[in-house]
Amino acid sequence: MDICSLYKEELREIFSKRGEPSFRADQLFDWLHSKRVLEYSDMTNMPASIRNWLGDEYPIPSAQCIKRQISSDGTEKYLFSFADGNCVETVAMQYEHGMSVCVSTQVGCRMGCRFCASTQNGLVRSLTAGEMLAEVYEASRLTEKTADSVVLMGIGEPLDNFDQVIRFYDLITDERGYAMKNRSVTLSTCGLVPEIYELAKLKKQLTLSISLHAAFSEKRSSIMPVNLRYPMDDLMEACRSYVKTTGRRVSFEYTVIHGFNDGDEDAEKLASLVRGFQTHVNVIPVNEAGRGDFSATRKQAEIFAGKLTSLGVNATVRRTLGNDISAACGQLRRDTVETK
Ligand code: SAH
Numbered sequence: 001m002d003i004c005s006l007y008k009e010e011l012r013e014i015f016s017k018r019g020e021p022s023f024r025a026d027q028l029f030d031w032l033h034s035k036r037v038l039e040y041s042d043m044t045n046m047p048a049s050i051r052n053w054l055g056d057e058y059p060i061p062s063a064q065c066i067k068r069q070i071s072s073d074g075t076e077k078y079l080f081s082f083a084d085g086n087c088v089e090t091v092a093m094q095y096e097h098g099m100s101v102c103v104s105t106q107v108g109c110r111m112g113c114r115f116c117a118s119t120q121n122g123l124v125r126s127l128t129a130g131e132m133l134a135e136v137y138e139a140s141r142l143t144e145k146t147a148d149s150v151v152l153m154g155i156g157e158p159l160d161n162f163d164q165v166i167r168f169y170d171l172i173t174d175e176r177g178y179a180m181k182n183r184s185v186t187l188s189t190c191g192l193v194p195e196i197y198e199l200a201k202l203k204k205q206l207t208l209s210i211s212l213h214a215a216f217s218e219k220r221s222s223i224m225p226v227n228l229r230y231p232m233d234d235l236m237e238a239c240r241s242y243v244k245t246t247g248r249r250v251s252f253e254y255t256v257i258h259g260f261n262d263g264d265e266d267a268e269k270l271a272s273l274v275r276g277f278q279t280h281v282n283v284i285p286v287n288e289a290g291r292g293d294f295s296a297t298r299k300q301a302e303i304f305a306g307k308l309t310s311l312g313v314n315a316t317v318r319r320t321l322g323n324d325i326s327a328a329c330g331q332l333r334r335d336t337v338e339t340k
Helices: 008-017 024-035 048-057 129-143 158-172 193-203 217-223 230-244 266-274 298-310 332-339
Strands: 064-070 076-079 088-096 097-101 106-108 123-126 147-152 185-189 207-211 250-256 280-285 315-317
Touching: 008 024, 064 106, 064 129, 076 123, 076 129, 088 106, 088 129, 106 298, 129 147, 129 207, 158 185, 158 193, 185 193, 207 230, 217 230, 230 250, 250 298, 266 298, 266 332, 280 298, 298 315
Parallel strands: 097 147, 147 185, 185 207, 207 250, 250 280, 280 315
Antiparallel strands: 064 076, 076 088, 088 097, 106 123
């Protein structure tokens, strides 16, 4: 595992095996996660002898920006490249309450959602916690801002990279590091049921969001193959259990595909599913640049959200940011991979 993916105790172990005092581990953690330098040579309070073996054995993961798009609304989208040449997308969004960074968790994805660009060419590999942190650290450097929140809604399925995503969460919320607030990390999943139970057991304070996108199980299966493995009833049961175990709320995402999942019966069924959840439904018009011939206008999404509201569901259409820079995740990487 790379050096930025390691917990402080694991760093201490490395130093103790070398016969070095444990405070060196704290210094190293501070350089990596608080000061966020990218070279051991910049760690001025670290003896050269230590910097040498660290440099030889533990390269510091970095996200190198190979494309940067800046939208008129201030949204920035990056194509970041890692040491092995694999690329992911990261988006930095400016809200009134601060900056939010949308982080990719895998290179590609194996979930196969039919409308999504990220999964088109399958999964290449999962990212390490250090690489996910590097996305946030580099976005902070480029924008010269500290992120107030992180959404794991970039390329990949976070729960398909469970251990590294948990490390990412623990490390980014470490008070001695980036010190993000516990509740400011949102994990979005297409619904890997066993991992939702695993996550609940850990009782983290992160915010869980479920990509539902259909209220009828068969309909959901037709656009999200994951529903064949973990049918919707099991998913909703896992959500109820998650709320009970963690005391946290779960929110839902619903991508409107006009003429497919935005009828009255869809709204009614969805309302019945989320009733009792004290929840919020994020309604999103499907981005046509995704995949397949799915479409919806913002207006159509608003009409659907209106139906939900009239049924007593707390629903809003998410502000669309970065429209002029193809900010829907997966597009930039796909376009780049395909034009190679
Ligand atoms: N794999 C996770 C997180 C990544 S996708 C998940 O499924 O939740 C982040 C969100 O974007 C998901 O809700 C996903 O369904 C949605 N999405 C993917 N392609 C889209 C498209 N073309 N238009 C609108 N939303 C899309």
